[in-house]
Amino acid sequence: xxxxxxxxxxxxxxxxxxxxxxxxxxxxxxxxxxxxxxxxxxxxxxxxxxxxxxxxxxxxxxxxxxxxxxxxxxxxxxxxxxxxxxxxxxxxxxxxxxxxxxxxxxxxxxxxxxxxxxxxxxxxxxxxxxxxxxxxxxxxxxxxxxxxxxxxxxxxxxxxxxxxxxxxxxxxxxxxxxxxxxxxxxxxxxxxxxxxxxxxxxxxxxxxxxxxxxxxxxxxxxxxxxxxxxxxxxxxxxxxxxxxxxxxxxxxxxxxxxxxxxxxxxxxxxxxxxxxxxxxxxxxxxxxxxxxxxxxxxxxxxxxxxxxxxxxxxxxxxxxxxxxxxxxxxxxxxxxxxxxxxxxxxxxxxxxxxxxxxxxxxxxxxxxxxxxxxxxxxxxxxxxxxxxxxxxxxxxxxxxxxxxxxxxxxxxxxxxxxxxxxxxxxxxxxxxxxxxxxxxxxxxxxxxxxxxxxxxxxxxxxxxxxxxxxxxxxxxxxxxxxxxxxxxxxxxxxxxxxxxxxxxxxxxxxxxxxxxxxxxxxxxxxxxxxxxxxxxxxxxxxxxxxxxxxxxxxxxxxxxxxxxxxxxxxxxxxxxxxxxxxxxxxxxxxxxxxxxxxxxxxxxxxxxxxxxxxxxxxxxx
Amino acid sequence: xxxxxxxxxxxxxxxxxxxxxxxxxxxxxxxxxxxxxxxxxxxxxxxxxxxxxxxxxxxxxxxxxxxxxxxxxxxxxxxxxxxxxxxxxxxxxxxxxxxxxxxxxxxxxxxxxxxxxxxxxxxxxxxxxxxxxxxxxxxxxxxxxxxxxxxxxxxxxxxxxxxxxxxxxxxxxxxxxxxxxxxxxxxxxxxxxxxxxxxxxxxxxxxxxxxxxxxxxxxxxxxxxxxxxxxxxxxxxxxxxxxxxxxxxxxxxxxxxxx
Numbered sequence: 036x037x038x039x040x041x042x043x044x045x046x047x048x049x050x051x052x053x054x055x056x057x058x059x060x061x062x063x064x065x066x067x068x069x070x071x072x073x074x075x076x077x078x079x080x081x082x083x084x085x086x087x088x089x090x091x092x093x094x095x096x097x098x099x100x101x102x103x104x105x106x107x108x109x110x111x112x113x114x115x116x117x118x119x120x121x122x123x124x125x126x127x128x129x130x131x132x133x134x135x136x137x138x139x140x141x142x143x144x145x146x147x148x149x150x151x152x153x154x155x156x157x158x159x160x161x162x163x164x165x166x167x168x169x170x171x172x173x174x175x176x177x178x179x180x181x182x183x184x185x186x187x188x189x190x191x192x193x194x195x196x197x198x199x200x201x202x203x204x205x206x207x208x209x210x211x212x213x214x215x216x217x218x219x220x221x222x223x224x225x226x227x228x229x230x231x232x233x234x235x236x237x238x239x240x241x242x243x244x245x246x247x248x249x250x251x252x253x254x255x256x257x258x259x260x261x262x263x264x265x266x267x268x269x270x271x272x273x274x275x276x277x278x279x280x281x282x283x284x285x286x287x288x289x290x291x292x293x294x295x296x297x298x299x300x301x302x303x304x305x306x307x308x309x310x311x312x313x314x315x316x317x318x319x320x321x322x323x324x325x326x327x328x329x330x331x332x333x334x335x336x337x338x339x340x341x342x343x344x345x346x347x348x349x350x351x352x353x354x355x356x357x358x359x360x361x362x363x364x365x366x367x368x369x370x371x372x373x374x375x376x377x378x379x380x381x382x383x384x385x386x387x388x389x390x391x392x393x394x395x396x397x398x399x400x401x402x403x404x405x406x407x408x409x410x411x412x413x414x415x416x417x418x419x420x421x422x423x424x425x426x427x428x429x430x431x432x433x434x435x436x437x438x439x440x441x442x443x444x445x446x447x448x449x450x451x452x453x454x455x456x457x458x459x460x461x462x463x464x465x466x467x468x469x470x471x472x473x474x475x476x477x478x479x480x481x482x483x484x485x486x487x488x489x490x491x492x493x494x495x496x497x498x499x500x501x502x503x504x505x506x507x508x509x510x511x512x513x514x515x516x517x518x519x520x521x522x523x524x525x526x527x528x529x530x531x532x533x534x535x536x537x538x539x540x541x542x543x544x545x546x547x548x549x550x551x552x553x554x555x556x557x558x559x560x561x562x563x564x565x566x567x568x569x570x571x572x573x574x575x576x577x578x579x580x581x582x583x584x585x586x587x588x589x590x591x592x593x594x595x596x597x598x599x600x601x602x603x604x605x606x607x608x609x610x611x612x613x614x615x616x617x618x619x620x621x622x623x624x625x626x627x628x629x630x631x632x633x634x635x636x637x638x639x640x641x642x643x644x645x646x647x648x649x650x651x652x653x654x655x656x
Numbered sequence: 657x658x659x660x661x662x663x664x665x666x667x668x669x670x671x672x673x674x675x676x677x678x679x680x681x682x683x684x685x686x687x688x689x690x691x692x693x694x695x696x697x698x699x700x701x702x703x704x705x706x707x708x709x710x711x712x713x714x715x716x717x718x719x720x721x722x723x724x725x726x727x728x729x730x731x732x733x734x735x736x737x738x739x740x741x742x743x744x745x746x747x748x749x750x751x752x753x754x755x756x757x758x759x760x761x762x763x764x765x766x767x768x769x770x771x772x773x774x775x776x777x778x779x780x781x782x783x784x785x786x787x788x789x790x791x792x793x794x795x796x797x798x799x800x801x802x803x804x805x806x807x808x809x810x811x812x813x814x815x816x817x818x819x820x821x822x823x824x825x826x827x828x829x830x831x832x833x834x835x836x837x838x839x840x841x842x843x844x845x846x847x848x849x850x851x852x853x854x855x856x857x858x859x860x861x862x863x864x865x866x867x868x869x870x871x872x873x874x875x876x877x878x879x880x881x882x883x884x885x886x887x888x889x890x891x892x893x894x895x896x897x898x899x900x901x902x903x904x905x906x907x908x909x910x911x912x913x914x915x
Contacts, residue, residue, distance in 0.1 A: 395765040400765075497719070
């Protein structure tokens with residue numbers, strides 16, 4: 036690890052004099068021939084000079100006890116090193132000098148973005164804490180549960196977890212399991228997302244202080260602190276558990292199904308939130324809120340409401356529910372982290388010896404694309420398709436993508452329609468607008484397509500694959516894999532919601548958003564590729580780069596939505612009978628942007644291929 | 657060396673490097689490398705760790721953009737005429753991963769199609785390469801699950817698939833067991849006998865001494881000595897020549913006394 040790289044700052048070091056035993060207890064007896072090396076055929080070393088220190092084979096070697104604070108310092112040090120610019124050379128151009136600071140600049144941008152998000156969240160929590168008395172517990176429960184669920188699902192579905200401290204790296208160190216878990220948890224609090232969440236949830240202090248005074252305000256602070264503990268512990272435990280399942284060849288398909296089901300099961304919650312937003316309280320929402328406030332999901336965030344209402348007996352109970360949740364989650368995390376430390380749960384992998392007897396080329400190309408002429412494009416397409424299914428990291432993001440592409444149309448359509456109030460506007464066109472998101476998500480998995488391949492991309496350079504063919508094949512592969520399911524989801528949602536007439540328009544907007552996101556992601560992936568950590572956890576992200584990734588995805592997503600907006604607007608303005616026109620318009624517009632984007636990105640790639648390869652090569656830093 | 661044929665030098669080199677330079681931040685990794693690899697030679701590039709072997713070879717095959725200098729494969733500039741240069745070149749980069757979630761036969765089919773070879777040629781050559789390299793038994797095992805020696809062999813197969821005239825191999829004998837190593841050696845010797853040219857980097861003296869017709873020693877980013885194996889050795893053991901040129905410290909016996 037780079038943290039040990041020649042610096043005088045306090046790196047965790049084993050300290051002499053503490054009580055744990057030597058690392059290799061039988062070190063002294065393991066080399067009985069030390070005194071007579073010649074006896075076992077080892078060449079005799081030259082005689083030591085007289086002032087050389089004497090040999091003391093039984094001196095304890097690894098002493099001292101690791102502390103939780105070491106993990107936090109280690110993480111801060113790695114974060115700091117990753118932001119440090121490389122040393123400059125007098126011959127560097129001004130642009131190159133500036134480029135050396137790009138990581139720092141991205142980090143600062145991420146921090147500013149985080150600050151903005153924290154302000155927004157703070158305002159939202161403050162507003163919800165000022166809600167009228169009988170609505171307050173429900174709103175507080177939903178807000179808290181939403182925060183915790185976001186912490187569970189966002190890493191799983193979109194951004195991954197910051198695995199700066201890979202547990203596998205500690206496997207050889209004599210760290211007690213409790214210290215390891217405590218340290219990993221403490222280190223997990225270091226970063227922008229936990230800070231943002233804590234700041235945002237502290238917004239409830241405003242309402243607590245305004246309506247209750249000092250004591251409820253203190254309870255609100257305590258609740259926010261316990262709450263962020265639940266958030267971080269939950270996201271770690273859940274991603275670690277799924278990572279283990281995805282590593283194991285036996286249950287990884289089950290894991291895929293579970294992620295999809297979890298995503299879909301958020302649906303009723305969406306509906307209730309929409310209903311709450313639209314019509315204030317409802318009996319259902321109050322009931323669900325009541326239940327949530329007795330679970331670790333929301334309990335810590337509801338404690339201050341009890342304090343305002345004077346139910347002081349309930350306050351410690353709510354906070355303890357949160358703490359109990361943290362303990363349980365940590366216990367679960369500890370169970371799964373062991374397998375991560377040992378490495379692959381399934382061992383070196385099952386040998387699939389049976390050869391098919393088919394000719395290599397035919398066996399390589401998947402059945403669905405065998406009608407294409409066997410050439411470069413087909414080869415790239417086949418490899419991409421196989422990789423989406425075989426590479427654990429890509430599998431994870433494909434699964435999330437598929438889950439999202441089923442969930443989004445449903446959530447929008449039924450969420451907006453939940454009360455059957457038939458309000459025109461959002462609910463009427465929800466299906467079509469939802470495809471704007473779903474289609475864009477499909478294309479945006481390509482935003483770091485070269486980082487996913489890592490140094491294997493060298494093969495494409497050695498064989499001089501034209502940039503445009505490369506990008507087109509990658510986009511088509513994602514489309515071929517993701518669109519059938521997205522289509523099924525959309526058709527089902529449109530029929531079940533009674534908006535079947537909107538189906539052509541929805542498909543048109545979806546294809547349009549996909550095409551545009553492919554163009555945007557193509558350009559981003561060539562201009563700003565970044566390496567992925569070589570970790571066994573498919574959800575792992577490098578520190579600092581998590582922010583960069585989020586930023587790049589946002590930029591691509593916003594440009595996609597801006598470019599899709601005219602098509603969606605056309606749909607909203609057209610009379611009902613003519614909405615099918617959106618299908619050809621969307622298809623044409625999406626294809627055009629995809630073509631332009633791929634052309635630009637392909638030309639860029641042609642010139643920048645060595646730079647792309649260098650950018651996706653995992654650094655030792 | 658009985659298998660040397662038609663060794664020619666000068667402008668007809670199989671690989672010619674001219675003033676290749678690469679700097680990472682403030683560290684100069686390669687400081688102006690000039691090298692001519694004669695056609696038909698078995699060329700060993702020796703050097704200690706961090707000497708710039710991988711960096712030089714990466715620039716020579718077009719994977720790493722040099723700060724200055726040129727690389728020519730059989731007269732074609734790798735950086736301005738990459739298509740023609742890479743058509744004649746097969747490479748096994750040590751630092752790059754392969755698309756290792758394909759099986760051996762899938763990886764060969766993929767490489768062949770990317771090279772633009774006709775389907776039946778790919779099929780025939782892939783099957784033969786798998787058979788000769790002893791990888792046919794692995795069946796549909798993914799390359800990621802191969803052993804280190806098998807990975808080197810499938811990498812070599814990918815580099816050989818389009819019948820290049822020049823092979824550039826980075827550490828082909830690293831982490832390879834003696835049996836696989838001997839097989840790789842035999843294949844390379846046969847390839848050179850048939851008129852091909854091999855450049856490979858290594859720090860295993862015994863292998864280099866046994867195989868190479870020509871040797872260059874690279875240290876601190878510069879070529880320190882280059883010539884035929886006999887010229888470089890000058891009647892001494894290659895290892896002594898190497899240590900002399902590269903320099904380095906020898907254990908005095910006083911340090912690490914606690915071991």
